[in-house]
Amino acid sequence: MRNLFAALMVLFLWIGILPAAPAxxxxxxxxxxxxxxxxxxxxxxxxxxxxxxxxxxxxxxxxxxxxxxxxLQLRFDRAIDVIIPFGIFFYVTGFIGWSGRSYLIGSKRSSKPEELEIFVDIPLAIRSFTQGLLWPLLAFKELTTGELTAKKEELSVSPR
Incomplete structure (x- = not known):
């Protein structure tokens, strides 16, 4: 994990320090x-x-x-024009996906999960939206603890 962090820091510093080269x-x-x-x-x-x-x-x-x-020229000094909209798009789509995932996980814990997929449980939906706002942190936490990905033994393999 430290090596990945160090590599990312070097990359960001390298991009930030280099003068903008002409395209x-x-x-x-x-x-x-x-x-x-x-x-x-x-x-x-x-x-x-x-x-x-x-x-x-x-x-x-x-x-x-x-x-x-x-x-139009593609230059490093204009990269911010692409990065900001992409970041907003990525955050909003992640929020939507994480909120839906959180709602479905929460609905499976109830006594009638199929019913909660049809009729929305408002307190559960609000809790899911609240979790969705912090989705980058929660995703990182689940990735590092192993909750986000399935173990190799849990994956089904086709008999072919």
Missing amino acids: IADTHLIPCQESAAFKERMQNAPQNYYFDQPYKSYSSNLLCGADGLPH
């Missing part, structure tokens, strides 16, 4: 205002607000490829 695609991209293919696309586009405004913005702010289309 490989930078060599193939030029500013849109200098691209002949982009200028041709801009001249052939209909003359109205919905085409003029984006083209003006693209020409001054983005890089274009040989096809004359604007391209």
Whole structure:
């Protein structure tokens, strides 16, 4: 466990300390205002607000490829734009999954588990949602204690 933690720390420090290197695609991209293919696309586009405004913005702010289309660069300094939404998505989906799992485990302990799957037990659901808010900590605890994964002897094997 210590080796995994040390490796993760080295990786995070390495990513954080390294200067943002230019993307490989930078060599193939030029500013849109200098691209002949982009200028041709801009001249052939209909003359109205919905085409003029984006083209003006693209020409001054983005890089274009040989096809004359604007391209976005993938760089380490812009990684936060992907990490934050992914983190939120991952936390919310984990919350939903953990809450449902917690509710089903709690319902199995009752005298009529099938009935609790049809008719929601509100106190149990609230308790499950509360546990779901802390799902990363609970998942780590169950993973380290062995509760989260099944033992090899408990797995069924196909007779084929």
